[in-house]
Amino acid sequence: IVKPFSEIPGLWKNGVGNLYNFWKLDGFRNLHRIMLHNFNTFGPIYREKIGYYESVNIIIPEDAAILFKAEGHYPKRLKVEAWTLYRDYRNRKYGILLKNGEEWRSNRVILNKEVISPKMLGNFVPLLDEVGQDFVTRVNRKIERSGQNRWTSDLSQELFKYALESVSSVLYGERLGLMLDYIDPEAQHFIDCITLMFKTTSPMLYIPPRLLKQIGAKVWRDHMEAWDGIFNQADRCIQNIYRQLRQETGPSKKYPGVLASLLMLDKLSIEDIKASVTELMAGGVDTTSITLLWTLYELAKHPSLQEELRAEVAAARAAAQGDMLEMLNRIPLVKGALKETLRLHPVAVSLQRYITEDIIIQNYHIPAGTLVQLGLYAMGRDPKVFFRPEQYQPSRWLKTETHYFKSLGFGFGPRQCLGRRIAEAEMQIFLIHMLENFRVETQRHVDVQSTFELILVPDKPIILTLKPL
């Protein structure tokens, strides 16, 4: 017989007491490890209340399937109050990330066509390919200058620039020029603001930002400044395209980018377009760059796997005769590597939904309206879900065995990552160019772990060496 909600194990009775323990455990940076620990203690389902937010946590793919079947027509994630408070305070519209209900749905339908529909890939790929080639040129210049026929560094800043250049090129149909030696300090400031914005968000998941704002806390002030910097830079880019569009005489044949397409389509208000394009630009930097950094790190640790991938890319290049769009259909192992990276190093520690109907998970009754979280990081490392989870093994994604609700790095369903197609193409193209040109090596074994800064990021710099082939 089904057990009641109140019998779900966990520490859910004392939110403030839990917040204190959480803080002692450095929980703001350890959320992923605490979740792992909780699953080990309580089993595959537990309830929890930290500060003001209460949830039920699950880990099994079959349970994830039940969760997503109960997400309703307007799937809703955990509300990140720091992000909505900023917009309320500055009188800015919510973009697609923060909208809910019918407004979310009507905006998302239109954005889907321009951003995530497979038809758009043909437009994005040439733009992304150009950025990938420029990255190779840049690395070659660094190698030359080193005078040692190699380049050793923490690539994260380079990857941030690659990611921002890529996403901007798709959004605006124009290059920012971040692969050059001298870059616009405003663009660098934008990158720094995104990192600061994420970092300052995590404590505010547990301590209400309204309160922190009232007492003038530094974390809230930093958060405001970070979003101000993000919006200022995005506004400049958007204004620029808007002006160009009004001066243009005839329609041109060239793909003009997501922003210009949305403006010409004239189905969303300018304010809605601005809000969502800003979120796309901000969401497109740390996510892909950190996933690529982890991938290079894993390839450096697994040289024979790296050679296997290189061979796959070479064969794809030959078969596709250099046509990049076609090449992307011929690199299953590269795609497996990216899935494997997101399994071990997901960007999002969890996926969450407020369920719209009662469900039964692990024989417990969960009422409609409950926030249910799938522990994505924990699932990726669970030996009951993945065979030898500690091993980085892209080929596990090639097997015909089902991957039922196991590949969830970009979320699921109509509320999944809007930038998914851009992110995937951008990362695949990056790896193709890197594998074709360089060998990636790492120093003596340095073990790098994840740390939670709203998204999961490496807890120490990852130093890699790139050598020409």
Ligand code: HEM
């Ligand atoms: C949402 C992951 C890159 C823009 C999400 C979600 C996840 C995610 C897990 C929540 C999905 C859900 O609740 O089901 C990732 C990963 C990325 C990535 C792993 C790269 C490796 C990007 C990029 C962009 C972007 C490049 C922009 C171009 C967004 C937006 C949403 C979102 C706008 C909110 C969509 C909505 O609420 O309707 N992403 N993301 N993401 N992502 Fe990404």
Ligand code: 2DC
């Ligand atoms: C963080 O407990 C942990 O894709 C919380 O591109 C639950 C939670 C809620 C929303 C998640 C967030 C976590 C991680 C970062 C995500 C976010 C939704 C979208 C965002 C997953 C798991 C992200 C990185 C977007 C960010 C776009 C923004 C910069 C405009």
